[in-house]
Amino acid sequence: MSSxxxxxxxxSAPAYHTNDRHPAPERIxxxxxxMQTDNLTVRYGxxxxxxxxxxxxxxxxxxxxxxxxxxxxxxxFLRALNRMHDLGADIEVSGAAYLDGENIYQPGxxxxxxxxxxxxxxxxPTPFPTKSIYENVCTGLRLAGIRRKSVLDxxxxxxxxxxxxxxxxxxxxxxxxxxxxxxxxxxxxxxxxLAVEPEVLLMDEPTSSLDPNATMRIEQLIQQLKQQVTIVxxxxxxxxxxxxxxxxxxxxxxxxxxxxxxxxIFSSPKQPRxxxxxxxxxx
Amino acid sequence: xxxxxxxxxRSRTLVPARYRAPGDRVFKTVVVVLASGIIALALAMAVxxxxxxxxxxxxxxxxxxxTETTWDPVAAIHGALPFILGTLLTSFSALLLAVFPALxxxxxxxxxxxxxxxxxxxYTVDLLAAIPSVVIGLWGIxxxxxxxxxxxxxxxxxxxxxxxxxxxxIIGAPSTxxxxxxxxxxxxxxxxxxxxxxxxxxxxxxKEQREAAWALGATRWExxxxxxxxxxxxxxxAGILLSLxxxxxxxxxxxxxxxxxNRLPFTLFGPAATMPSVIxxxxxxxxxxxxxxxxxxxxxxxxxxxxxxxxxxSWIQQKLSLTKGTL
Ligand SMILES: Nc1ncnc2c1ncn2[C@@H]1O[C@H](COP(=O)(O)OP(=O)(O)OP(=O)(O)O)[C@@H](O)[C@H]1O
Ligand SMILES: [Mg+2]
Numbered sequence: 001m002s003s004x005x006x007x008x009x010x011x012s013a014p015a016y017h018t019n020d021r022h023p024a025p026e027r028i029x030x031x032x033x034x035m036q037t038d039n040l041t042v043r044y045g046x047x048x049x050x051x052x053x054x055x056x057x058x059x060x061x062x063x064x065x066x067x068x069x070x071x072x073x074x075x076x077f078l079r080a081l082n083r084m085h086d087l088g089a090d091i092e093v094s095g096a097a098y099l100d101g102e103n104i105y106q107p108g109x110x111x112x113x114x115x116x117x118x119x120x121x122x123x124x125p126t127p128f129p130t131k132s133i134y135e136n137v138c139t140g141l142r143l144a145g146i147r148r149k150s151v152l153d154x155x156x157x158x159x160x161x162x163x164x165x166x167x168x169x170x171x172x173x174x175x176x177x178x179x180x181x182x183x184x185x186x187x188x189x190x191x192x193x194l195a196v197e198p199e200v201l202l203m204d205e206p207t208s209s210l211d212p213n214a215t216m217r218i219e220q221l222i223q224q225l226k227q228q229v230t231i232v233x234x235x236x237x238x239x240x241x242x243x244x245x246x247x248x249x250x251x252x253x254x255x256x257x258x259x260x261x262x263x264x265i266f267s268s269p270k271q272p273r274x275x276x277x278x279x280x281x282x283x
Numbered sequence: 284x285x286x287x288x289x290x291x292x293r294s295r296t297l298v299p300a301r302y303r304a305p306g307d308r309v310f311k312t313v314v315v316v317l318a319s320g321i322i323a324l325a326l327a328m329a330v331x332x333x334x335x336x337x338x339x340x341x342x343x344x345x346x347x348x349x350t351e352t353t354w355d356p357v358a359a360i361h362g363a364l365p366f367i368l369g370t371l372l373t374s375f376s377a378l379l380l381a382v383f384p385a386l387x388x389x390x391x392x393x394x395x396x397x398x399x400x401x402x403x404x405x406y407t408v409d410l411l412a413a414i415p416s417v418v419i420g421l422w423g424i425x426x427x428x429x430x431x432x433x434x435x436x437x438x439x440x441x442x443x444x445x446x447x448x449x450x451x452x453i454i455g456a457p458s459t460x461x462x463x464x465x466x467x468x469x470x471x472x473x474x475x476x477x478x479x480x481x482x483x484x485x486x487x488x489x490k491e492q493r494e495a496a497w498a499l500g501a502t503r504w505e506x507x508x509x510x511x512x513x514x515x516x517x518x519x520x521a522g523i524l525l526s527l528x529x530x531x532x533x534x535x536x537x538x539x540x541x542x543x544x545n546r547l548p549f550t551l552f553g554p555a556a557t558m559p560s561v562i563x564x565x566x567x568x569x570x571x572x573x574x575x576x577x578x579x580x581x582x583x584x585x586x587x588x589x590x591x592x593x594x595x596x597s598w599i600q601q602k603l604s605l606t607k608g609t610l
Binding site: 082084087089112113115116119120122124126127128129130131139140143144189192193196 | 398491492493494495496497498499500501502505509510513514516
């Protein structure tokens with residue numbers, strides 16, 4: 001894409017806007033958004049809305065937690081941020097999602113490139129079971145055309161170290177990814193996503209299948225990653241949202257009800273529905 | 284209430300389960316009897332065939348029966364090598380011809396084709412598998428074999444006579460029913476199996492595995508190569524081996540199309556024979572005891588070969604099971 005087109009795309013990106021459904025506290029508009037959605041709507045088939053008119057920023061090198069009851073559209077929103085919905089039949093996305101000011105849904109954008117810049121970690125650990133640990137981490141790099149052994153070696157070590165897995169697997173890089181424990185597999189998946197140095201990392205309940213110990217390690221890891229990457233994390237665990245995130249967005253039946261700095265949303269939510277939900281889950 | 288119920292419950296649960304439920308024991312007995320019955324039946328069959336074949340083994344020896352290149356019941360010479368070679372060559376060549384197109388079709392229907400097209404293709408493939416082999420043989424005899432001889436084999440043979448004489452002993456003078464024709468038909472017959480089995484294996488790959496590759500910025504083909512095929516490989520290989528087993532045992536269409544020549548050497552465009560084809564062609568005329576027992580001996584070796592392939596299949600499957608070993 002030429003710089004002229006990029007310039008136009010930047011211009012067409014809306015300023016983070018507020019309407020009655022999406023109240024924006026003045027303070028957070030001071031931060032720089034890395035991503036920004038504008039009336040993002042995802043429909044499954046004709047009648048089911050996954051999310052409806054969601055407009056919210058994702059701030060650069062901050063951790064944004066998405067909370068809300070089951071089925072409220074958290075995963076749907078997350079997957080809309082790297083065009084994973086392209087893969088499903090009968091899924092319709094409208095509205096816009098800007099990455100560095102460029103709408104990832106505008107015609108001519110290659111979703112493969114979007115996914116290289118916006119990585120994803122899933123709820124269930126999904127290592128490629130027949131590939132070795134080393135090759136699992138390499139997958140994204142090889143897809144990007146990197147062949148030099150020295151470059152790959154270095155990237156693998158860095159990604160595995162960043163994912164706090166290096167010490168546990170450095171002597172068995174050749175063994176299959178499926179031979180690790182659940183928590184290790186999830187960290188392997190994080191390493192695999194980190195290896196391609198994404199700008200944004202989307203995590204959908206990354207710790208829900210793990211024990212408290214592994215959960216703690218991954219939470220620490222997320223905190224460290226914040227230095228380099230912008231993170232959006234879906235969680236059902238309010239304590240986790242409180243512990244790790246800088247911002248929290250509350251979703252309810254397909255709408256984004258409230259986005260605020262995490263301490264604020266937990267201590268003094270502005271929206272009655274947020275208060276109700278938080279009250280309900282804490283009592 | 285707790286006073287009366289609890290002690291009773293306790294005393295009952297202390298009795299080991301196997302003394303309590305007669306249903307378990309009955310079920311177990313039935314299962315064991317049925318399972319061992321099937322094994323015993325297979326063993327009995329092997330033993331009977333072996334005993335019937337014994338005169339041949341005594342007359343020629345186990346090894347020379349396998350290595351003798353001539354089968355001439357009139358002269359009382361019985362060698363199984365032509366049929367063993369014929370079976371292995373037709374089966375493996377047919378498999379080689381069938382596997383890649385079949386995998387291509389399976390991948391295309393599972394990953395690329397729009398749903399309506401995939402359904403049409405799958406339906407057609409399943410239909411092809413359901414055609415009785417004798418019908419395919421009939422079509423081959425009256426239509427395919429003569430046409431392909433005139434349109435393909437003859438020109439090649441003529442060209443070889445002129446320009447590549449060294450090829451002539453390999454391809455041989457084209458006869459209507461021959462090795463290549465039988466192999467092509469055999470390939471056609473196993474394609475639906477390979478397609479259906481690898482399609483199922485590909486269908487078993489979890490959505491999460493594909494999404495994991497998509498999320499790394501893989502293109503469609505990269506998703507297939509990095510995540511779908513490796514995950515499905517055990518099922519695909521099992522499907523290929525099952526197709527091979529089917530090719531080894533396929534009798535009717537091959538017997539109708541291979542031309543039935545009972546001695547080596549075979550040529551590509553000349554007649555040949557396989558183990559099933561010689562059995563089906565000669566069992567009715569086997570009045571000489573040695574001829575009869577030699578047919579049994581061929582059957583016995585066919586039995587051994589198919590069991591061997593099946594053992595190999597399960598060994599490979601174990602070797603390649605998901606968590607063991609990387610490829
Ligand atoms: N593939 C799909 N086909 C049809 N409807 C879907 C599909 N995926 C999600 N939905 C619907 O969209 C809505 C939002 O689902 P989503 O998975 O985004 O919720 P969620 O907030 O992630 O829930 P959970 O916390 O249980 O993971 C739900 O009503 C759900 O039924
Ligand atoms: Mg979800």
